[in-house]
Amino acid sequence: MIKVITGNEAAAYGALLSKPDVVCAYPITPQSRIPEQISEFYAQGIMKGKFVNVESEMAALGYVTGASLAGARVFTATSSQGLAWMHEGLHWAAGARLPIVMVNVNRPLGAPWNLTCEQTDSLAQRDTGWMQFYCESVQEVLDTVIQAYKISESISIPIMVCLDGVYLSYLSESVDLPDQDKVDGYLPAYNPTLKKPGGGWKLCEIESAPTGHEFGNFMLDRYHLHKLESQCLSKVIECNDMFNDMFGRSYLPVEEYLCDDADVVLVVSGSAVGTSRYVIDTLRQNGDKVGMVKLKMFRPFPAEMLRESLKDKKKILVIERDISPGQGGIFCQELRWAMSGESNAKYIYGFVSGLGGADITPELVEKAIRFTIDTAQPVREAMWLGLSPYEDKDEYDRNTIKI
Numbered sequence: 001m002i003k004v005i006t007g008n009e010a011a012a013y014g015a016l017l018s019k020p021d022v023v024c025a026y027p028i029t030p031q032s033r034i035p036e037q038i039s040e041f042y043a044q045g046i047m048k049g050k051f052v053n054v055e056s057e058m059a060a061l062g063y064v065t066g067a068s069l070a071g072a073r074v075f076t077a078t079s080s081q082g083l084a085w086m087h088e089g090l091h092w093a094a095g096a097r098l099p100i101v102m103v104n105v106n107r108p109l110g111a112p113w114n115l116t117c118e119q120t121d122s123l124a125q126r127d128t129g130w131m132q133f134y135c136e137s138v139q140e141v142l143d144t145v146i147q148a149y150k151i152s153e154s155i156s157i158p159i160m161v162c163l164d165g166v167y168l169s170y171l172s173e174s175v176d177l178p179d180q181d182k183v184d185g186y187l188p189a190y191n192p193t194l195k196k197p198g199g200g201w202k203l204c205e206i207e208s209a210p211t212g213h214e215f216g217n218f219m220l221d222r223y224h225l226h227k228l229e230s231q232c233l234s235k236v237i238e239c240n241d242m243f244n245d246m247f248g249r250s251y252l253p254v255e256e257y258l259c260d261d262a263d264v265v266l267v268v269s270g271s272a273v274g275t276s277r278y279v280i281d282t283l284r285q286n287g288d289k290v291g292m293v294k295l296k297m298f299r300p301f302p303a304e305m306l307r308e309s310l311k312d313k314k315k316i317l318v319i320e321r322d323i324s325p326g327q328g329g330i331f332c333q334e335l336r337w338a339m340s341g342e343s344n345a346k347y348i349y350g351f352v353s354g355l356g357g358a359d360i361t362p363e364l365v366e367k368a369i370r371f372t373i374d375t376a377q378p379v380r381e382a383m384w385l386g387l388s389p390y391e392d393k394d395e396y397d398r399n400t401i402k403i
Contacts, residue, residue, distance in 0.1 A: 014145025094129025116357025262291030
């Protein structure tokens with residue numbers, strides 16, 4: 001069935017089709033429509049299980065953590081300040097190997113106060129042990145929620161599905177809502193099998209450290225968590241291939257676009273991918289050998305796939321909606337690490353743009369690509385793209401690209 005819905009509503013429909021036993025989420029702009037829509041599903045009797053109202057985001061994560069420990073399939077959603085409040089619980093959920101699926105609608109963290117779009121909120125949680133996926137379209141939001149359950153429950157790692165605030169959360173697009181029977185064929189009912197003495201479930205088998213060992217179980221536990229994260233990539237590809245076979249849509253962790261003969265390749269994530277694809281098409285028509293890599297999966301970072309896609313390219317640029325103050329863009333930092341052994345590592349250009357909901361326009365994307373083509377190598381760790389009102393001031397001239 002084709003339905004015109006927003007990104008928030010797509011996340012709610014993805015949860016509905018995945019049949020969670022427990023949903024607990026606290027409203028926060030620009031995510032609020034997700035729990036509102038799910039509460040409507042419950043009130044109408046469409047969604048079974050339990051929908052719980054709580055007093056905060058911390059309580060919401062705590063509730064689904066407890067439910068997951070009891071063997072339930074769970075869902076929650078948040079944004080920005082709410083995700084920051086969950087920080088302690090995020091570590092706990094990953095350490096306990098709980099297959100929780102959370103949707104995070106990307107929004108800046110104050111101050112200054114802002115209700116629109118920026119990806120720093122989820123990227124700041126990159127060391128919590130959660131897998132992270134970033135969506136380009138409303139259709140991809142719905143499909144990724146469904147895939148997230150398949151992946152998470154098969155490897156016992158929590159997953160964060162991220163979508164840009166406003167640009168996807170409030171944007172309406174035509175979406176193919178799959179039949180419930182077909183989703184059930186892809187995602188059977190959750191049935192953890194490792195029962196614990198006295199009740200509950202163990203969600204994965206973990207080797208214990210020898211009795212009396214100086215570091216106890218914690219270091220060994222973190223070793224196993226790291227090993228699980230390292231195994232995620234093959235599981236993500238496997239679950240995506242199965243989804244593609246059944247539904248005809250594919251979302252690889254790293255997706256190449258017109259890269260085969262490209263000299264310069266743009267790496268981008270989230271809602272800016274569609275704009276960038278349009279720019280790449282336009283430049284190709286003008287004879288420029290440019291391509292694009294869509295980075296969907298950020299944690300664990302698909303370093304090997306990126307190296308394979310980018311190893312022979314003359315120059316690489318990254319445009320991203322985040323900043324690690326004093327250091328640069330977070331995606332670009334990770335990419336430089338992944339490419340550190342390659343001959344083109346010093347030709348990676350990092351552009352920071354679109355913070356606080358600023359639009360990443362086709363003109364800005366083309367400007368960044370032209371700058372990359374026309375300069376010998378990067379002039380700064382982070383080049384600010386789109387600060388035109390300030391570019392006549394000396395302190396900005398050294399770091400911005402004039403528009």
